[in-house]
Structure formats: structure tokens, C-alpha cells
Amino acid sequence: MATRLALSSAKKELLGPVKGVFTRWRKTGTSASSSVSVPANQGKFRTEEDLPCIGSLQLLYRVVFQGYLKRMHELQVYEKQLYGSIYKVSAGGFHSIAMNSVELMEELLRKDEKFPCRGDMTIWTEYRDLKGIGYGPFTEEGERWYQLRAILNKRMLHPKDSVQYGDVINEVVTDFVKRIYHLRQTSPSGDLVTNLSNELYRFALEGISTILFETRIGCLENEIPAETQDFIDSIGRMFSYSMLVVLLPKWTRNLLPFWRQYISGWDGIFGFARKLIDSKMEAIRHRVDLGQEVEGEYLTYLLSNKKLTNKDVYGSIAELLLAGVDTTSNTMLWALYELSRAPEVQDRLYKEVSSCVSADRIPTAQDFAQMPYLKAVIKETLRQYPVVPVNARLMVEHDVSVGGYFFPKKTPFTLCHYAMSQDEKIFPEPWKFKPERWLRDGRERPHPFGSIPFGFGVRGCVGRRIAELEMYLALSRIIRLFEIRPDPSVGEVKALNRTVLVADRQVNLHFLERDGFSAR
């Protein structure tokens, strides 16, 4: 399913991180111009002219002939070997300064602006402008973005806020476990779950929808309801036509079907979200009319916030939903895959979980304070497979100096997270899945900027705590019930970069029921 959400050209992956894929980067004024305020002491800095530069032909060669098209994350590692920790990519309309060392990353991100920016999001904002829908956390910028995040962060970003979603997430986990039992039983060996990416996508979509809409949408039922399926297809359509829409000139929009398909994808996404939001709105109004107290979770909180119009709520909910599915589902996939290949790690995790939670009890958010190894497993998964392998920053207001180089404002930066997470100096034996490296047991811990899978600072991931809680609740329950083993017919799974890191093939895993369990 994640594959459906992917775009399939080199440009998208070059264009940046979470958002860059859908972005038409404009060549911004990177040489000193009259609008640039050059510090008095600029003379002591080098400029981007001094940096090694990757041009269009080199890039084309690597992407097409060296086969990096779907492995742009690995290209980060290769280019680091060739050019070092900072270099420039200037190809076609794309221009950016790439960085891949913890020192540079830390220096840049610590200079992040009050309203950090990842870059141009025109391709998403166009639809919203066309239909008069408000912007969400991805698309909003500046002061308005700041105000929006102040509202969205509440009830979501702090661990104590996310804890309140424990029960609803656990209901979804229970249904996911039931689905695993069902799938195993229908498999020839009686314990195999095939196409796990698809199953985890359904789990993650159900999870985030339940949190956001306070309504179950049926992704874990054997027959997905038609409206939900239409919504899933709309997400796929929107993502798969994004790139064509970015690449093709605007005058083709009325001639070719792509723009219409792209718009119909968004229509489906917002139509579904709008219906659920409106019916929640109606229920709230009804309660208010009856003089009853209005209580509820995230959507009720947003709808009863006087600073947000309904249009704003549509915009934000849709973006939260889009950001919260492939990220969590693919991280879960990589975690289960790595655990299946490392029995000793899995065993240690099982021992930790079973010593904290008795067989007849479902883990709760509070239990995870006693499960450092579970947290380390997720951290290590995100280190080895940073599901968002590249991020970006655009300093909008100020010139900036990094690593002794001067960059005028509006210089786009590419943050090569994948290359950093493979750096042997920070992570000895980076190819090994070693959750221990994250334990606070007296050993030296990795540099804090070595792995920042949720981004950094005030623009960092708003769903981080929700995602972590979802993954802890699901993984602890699965490991308590099953021993996970690889399906030898699958072979070694590699990551492809399709906006997020996805598996290069269908992943199947054996779920062997542990002794004494029957939790159906």
C-alpha cells in the first residue's frame, strides 16, 4: 500500500523530505544579491561557490545508469564518500546544499528560525486555494503556522497528552491481533502472514483515523467498507499523480488527464474527512443544545477551539492523516522484519515485555516507562531505516553561516538523515541492528544529532508521541503473543526510497503462537 503512496521519479526524491517530493523548488537567489544582507565579516567565510557541485549530467548518470533512482537514500552515502560532509546539488530547477555530518546538522538546526520552513509547498496549497480549504501544519508557513502548531501540539505532542489515546489505540491493536490470527489460520502453514506492508498500512490508517476522527473506519474488517476503500484509493491517486503534475507545465492540465486525477484524489480525501468532521460537529452541536458537557478527544478539541474555523480543521486533519500512516506502518514493518532476523534481540524484548506485563493483561501507555529495550528497538529501527530519509530547511529571514561557509537567506538545505545514520564514527557497525546502543546503562550514547528521525525543533513531527505510543502498544502486544520468524522464500529485504523507506518486495512473516497463549 505504501507503494501506492509513492511517486516514482528521481526528481521527487531529490526535491527533499516529507514535503519536497511534491514541491517544485524554485531556484532561489543563492548568489549574493541586493536583497541579501551580507554580514560585515563575510570575508572570513567561504561561499557555496567553493563547494563541490553535482550538476544535471552527473545526477542523471547516477540516477539512470548507476541505478540510484529508487535508492536515493543510498546515493546520500555514496556522495558523502565522494564529496564529504557538505556539497551542492544544482540540477535543472533544483538547487540545494546537502549536508550529512552531525556537526553541520547541529550547527544549522540550532540556527533554525522562529518559523522554520522546509520549502515551497505550492503543489499542495494549489488545491486548498482552489477549493477554499484552510492550510494544515505542512502547508502553512510563518506566523500563521506558528499559531496553528500551538493549537495542534496541545493534546498531541507531550507524552502525557498522547497517553490519553492509549485505550483507543489498544482497541485498534486488539482488532489487528485478531486479524493476524485470522490471516495465519487461512495460510497453508497456519502461521504465515503475507504482505505485511498492506496489513500494517490498514492498522496505521485505522489507528490514526480513530484518534483524529474519534470514529472507527473499518480498515481491519475482512471487507473494508466501500467509502473507506474509496478514501484509501483517493490517497493513492493523489500521491501517484503528484509527480506528473509537478513535472508537466500548467498548460497541459486541461489537455491531459493527470491534473484531473490529482484533483479527484484530493476531492476524495477531503470529502471523506469532511463527512466525518461534519457529523462530529453535528453531534457536538446536539450536545450543546441539550446543555450537555462537550467532551471528547482530538477532533472535539479542535472543533471546539474558537481560533480555528471549520475550514482550518479540514485542512489540518487531512494533513495529519496523510503524515501518520506510511511513516508508522513502514517503521513497524522494519521493526518486525529486523526482529525476525535477530532471535536474540527478539528474545530479550520478549523477556522485558513479559516481565512487565502479565499474560492476562494488555500493556498500557504507563507500562512503557519500564520498557527501555522496547524503546531502544524502535529507536534502532528508525536509525537503520529512517522512514523519512531526507529532510530540508530553507532559511527565509536570515543569511546563515554553517561549517565556515556563508549562505544568503533563501538558500535551500537538504539534510541527509540516512547518510548520517550509516556513519560508522557515530554508529559503529551501522549495518547491524543493535538496540543496545540506545540503552542508558552507562555506555556512551550516540551523538544526539546522529539520528533525528522525527526532525528537529518547533517544526519537528507533531505526531511523534502518537506514533511512538502506537508502535509501543502494537509491538509489545505482538511480541507477547507471537514469536516472529522470517519466511525464507522472501530473501533479504532492501529499502526503496518512495518518499518514505519502503520494502523492495512483499514481506511475509511467520507468527508462531507462544506457549500458553490463546488471545483470540
Ligand code: HEM
Ligand atoms: C514513525 C513515525 C513518524 C516519523 C518517523 C515522522 C517523521 C517526521 C519528520 C522527519 C517530519 C519533519 C520534521 C522537521 O521538518 O523537522 C515530520 C513532520 C510532520 N509529521 Fe511526522 N512522522 C511520523 C509519524 C507521524 C504521525 C503519526 C503524524 C500524525 C499524527 C505525523 C504528522 C506530522 C506532521 C503534521 C508534520 C509536519 C509538521 C510541521 O510542518 O509543522 N507524523 N514527521
